[in-house]
Amino acid sequence: MKTLMAYLAGLLFGLGLAIGGMTDPARVLGFLDLFGNWDPTLAFVMGGAVITTFIGYRWVLRQPHPLFAAGFQLPTRRDLDARLLGGATLFGVGWGLSGYCPGPAVASLAGPTPPLLALLIAMIVGWWLARQLPASSSRASSSLHRS
Amino acid sequence: MDWMASIQGLIGGVLIGLAAVWLMASLGRIAGISGIVSGLLLDRPQGDSAWRVAFVAGLVSGPLLLALTGSGLGNVVGQSGAVVGEPVAGVTTMLIAGLLVGVGTGIGSGCTSGHGVCGLARLSPRSLAATLTFMAAAIVTVFVVRHVGG
Numbered sequence: 001m002k003t004l005m006a007y008l009a010g011l012l013f014g015l016g017l018a019i020g021g022m023t024d025p026a027r028v029l030g031f032l033d034l035f036g037n038w039d040p041t042l043a044f045v046m047g048g049a050v051i052t053t054f055i056g057y058r059w060v061l062r063q064p065h066p067l068f069a070a071g072f073q074l075p076t077r078r079d080l081d082a083r084l085l086g087g088a089t090l091f092g093v094g095w096g097l098s099g100y101c102p103g104p105a106v107a108s109l110a111g112p113t114p115p116l117l118a119l120l121i122a123m124i125v126g127w128w129l130a131r132q133l134p135a136s137s138s139r140a141s142s143s144l145h146r147s
Numbered sequence: 148m149d150w151m152a153s154i155q156g157l158i159g160g161v162l163i164g165l166a167a168v169w170l171m172a173s174l175g176r177i178a179g180i181s182g183i184v185s186g187l188l189l190d191r192p193q194g195d196s197a198w199r200v201a202f203v204a205g206l207v208s209g210p211l212l213l214a215l216t217g218s219g220l221g222n223v224v225g226q227s228g229a230v231v232g233e234p235v236a237g238v239t240t241m242l243i244a245g246l247l248v249g250v251g252t253g254i255g256s257g258c259t260s261g262h263g264v265c266g267l268a269r270l271s272p273r274s275l276a277a278t279l280t281f282m283a284a285a286i287v288t289v290f291v292v293r294h295v296g297g
Contacts, residue, residue, distance in 0.1 A: 005173035006198035007205040012166035013178060013260075014209020020159020021152060021222030023210050024232025030224065032282075032289040039149075041156040041222070046263060048160020049167070053268035056168025066175035073175050074269070075256070080276050087255020088262075088277040092284025094247030097292065099235055101259040102252060103180040105245075106203060110210035111231030118238040119245035126249015127185040133254060 002068045014107045020045040023108045025099025032096055087130075155222045167265050174198055179261020180206070181252035251281070 021027040021041050030039030065071055095101050100108070100119055108116055167178040176183075176198075186192060187199035213220050214230040221230035234241060252258040255277055257266065262281075266274020 002174060003197050003201040006170065007201040009166045009170040009173070009178065010202035010205020011209050011212075012162050012169065012205075013202075014206040014211075015213065016159040016162030016164075016166060016209070017206075018159070018210035018213050018230050019162065019220050019222060020156045021224075022159065023221075023230060024223040025235045026224040026232050027152070027222065029235060029289055032285045033293055034286055035290060035294055039152070039224070041149075041152045044153045044156030045160040045163065048157045049163040049264045050160075050267045052161045052164025053167045053264055056164065057171060057265075057268050060168060060172045063172070066171065067173045069173075069175040071175055072171065074177065075266075075271065075273070078272050080273060083254045084256065084273055084277055085280050087251045087253065088280035089251070089284045090247045091251025091255055091258060092281035093288045094244040094249075094251060095259075095281060096285035096288025097236070097247070098241055098244035100244070100248065101180075102184065102248065103206070103258070103260045105248075106180060106184060107206050107210050108231045109207045110214060113234055115234035115236060115238050115241040119234075119241040119248070122242045122245025123249035124185075124188055126246045126251070127181070127189055127253045128249075129246075130250050130253020131189060 005068055013103070014110075016045075016049070017104055017107045018110075020048075022104045023110070025104075028099040028101075028104070029096075032099075152222055152224075155220070159222070163260075163264060164268075167260075167268070170202070177261055177265045179257050179265060181258040182256075182261055185249075185253065255281075 017023055022045055027039055027041050031042035061072060098119055102123065105120055105123065170176050170178045183199050183202055187196055210230050219228045221228055223229035223232040257277060262274040262277040267278060
């Protein structure tokens with residue numbers, strides 16, 4: 001049952017990315033190019049997603065526990081550190097070079113091309129490299145909330 | 148302005164939001180793609196892999212379904228009906244970009260979905276800072292590539 005629920009969530013996510021145009025790097029870069037022929041589509045996608053999630057989470061997180069799990073697994077850290085901001089900067093440069101962030105890159109496997117596969121393989125290598133870096137002082141970034 | 152693209156963007160965004168809410172309601176998990184996929188491939192969590200595999204299968208089958216059914220619901224610039232757009236650069240640029248995306252989301256604990264959608268919806272200060280930072284870095288990068296380097 002957990003597997004089916006996760007599949008449905010992934011399916012909705014993938015449909016949303018594709019219908020929203022996020023599986024097209026040209027759409028994404030058109031948004032990031034403020035000084036060119038600006039494409040606002042990504043702002044509508046982000047806006048729709050954040051507002052829907054904000055409303056939905058307010059209701060869901062008031063429930064005692066998820067339908068098919070013991071508790072909600074939420075990040076608890078609220079401090080800003082160099083890893084967070086440095087990582088976000090590196091990610092932003094890669095995103096700006098390619099027009100792919102991880103979700104659209106994985107979803108675009110529906111229409112694979114050699115550049116996309118190169119990006120995905122390098123992304124996995126990058127995740128592995130990030131895990132080799134020493135962890136920051138406060139490691140606990142996630143905890144299980146039970147009620 | 149292309150109103151059809153914007154309306155589709157809004158619909159797509161709502162679907163992504165529903166997906167995030169559904170994953171939290173059913174399994175109690177943040178719908179962060181970099182975390183879900185990197186956890187699956189590199190951490191191999193005992194008894195915690197099946198849902199990740201299923202989520203990724205769903206993520207790919209969404210666009211695949213739209214393409215195979217000829218739904219015409221794709222939103223690729225200048226190609227009505229196309230679902231997955233062409234990459235904008237070759238293999239070498241994509242290798243560099245992929246490495247940056249991987250290292251960056253790895254040490255920054257999230258990407259556009261985890262920080263940009265779920266984190267902002269939870270009003271997390273870390274996610275707000277991360278989202279503003281990667282947006283700014285991406286905008287500067289595109290500016291340099293398109294308007295300075297060219």
